[in-house]
Amino acid sequence: TADFLRGLSASDVRTAQDALKLQTMLPAVDGTVIPMGGVGTLLGNGSYEKVPVMEGSNHDEWALFVGLYVIQTMMKLSTDMDYQTAAAATLGVSSTIASSLTAAYPLSNYMNNPNLALIAAGTDFVFSCPARATDIQLAANAPTYAYEFSDQAAPELLLPIPPADPSFRYMAAHASELQFIWNLPTPMGMALGSDEQALSTTMVNFWTQFAKTGNPNPAGSMTWPAYTTANDSILTLNTPASGVQVTTGFKAAHKCN
Numbered sequence: 001t002a003d004f005l006r007g008l009s010a011s012d013v014r015t016a017q018d019a020l021k022l023q024t025m026l027p028a029v030d031g032t033v034i035p036m037g038g039v040g041t042l043l044g045n046g047s048y049e050k051v052p053v054m055e056g057s058n059h060d061e062w063a064l065f066v067g068l069y070v071i072q073t074m075m076k077l078s079t080d081m082d083y084q085t086a087a088a089a090t091l092g093v094s095s096t097i098a099s100s101l102t103a104a105y106p107l108s109n110y111m112n113n114p115n116l117a118l119i120a121a122g123t124d125f126v127f128s129c130p131a132r133a134t135d136i137q138l139a140a141n142a143p144t145y146a147y148e149f150s151d152q153a154a155p156e157l158l159l160p161i162p163p164a165d166p167s168f169r170y171m172a173a174h175a176s177e178l179q180f181i182w183n184l185p186t187p188m189g190m191a192l193g194s195d196e197q198a199l200s201t202t203m204v205n206f207w208t209q210f211a212k213t214g215n216p217n218p219a220g221s222m223t224w225p226a227y228t229t230a231n232d233s234i235l236t237l238n239t240p241a242s243g244v245q246v247t248t249g250f251k252a253a254h255k256c257n
Helices: 003-007 010-025 038-045 062-072 080-091 095-103 114-138 178-182 194-213
Strands: 055-056 142-147 235-239 245-249
Touching: 003 010, 003 055, 055 095, 055 114, 055 194, 062 080, 095 114, 114 142, 114 194, 178 194, 194 235
Parallel strands: 055 142, 142 235
Antiparallel strands: 235 245
16 A cells, blocks of 8 residues: 555665566556556457557667676676576576577577577567567557667667676667667767767657657658558668668567567
């Protein structure tokens, strides 16, 4: 209850949050605000407020979590065993599931680089394919605009370069799109370049128009079509200006089969 929560100290809240770890990032299925069954069930059966939605993911979402793992463990991922160990740890799955998952993303497909392989596997498993599944559910009931942020040179705001592996690159990692929308302060030497500034302007126009009208397309701009199962299209957000385009290869690129 609200009274109970107000009676807790900051230390109590922090202790509970640390015990729950990633669960605190997920909706609480309380049986009242969110009925039993959870968000996936509600989206699937249409039991939610049907309004236009803009939603998307980043091309290399899991790079943030691989980077965090490298920093915390102070180790460089270099072998297949490192790859499987890191997969189990970062994804929170058993070694058996991690082995099955990594087998679908063999190091030979990623220049024998466990960082790249794990980033691809985690991104597809946790972010990209669930996002596409959500697009399919939402689009059945209201206009849904899907995007993928793909700037491989986006400055990383949340974590420093992993000291144990100077070759590590965050690329279009989780949260790297936020500074393009909100004009956040950037680390020294990591400000947006001219192409990225142009991408930022384009994104702000889309986001603002969507907030005003429920349709992200400003007058005179390119057309960002609503997602449908028939077109299976998303808006790719990348540099330079020609990198902002409607694409249909998301399902194959992220192994959503």
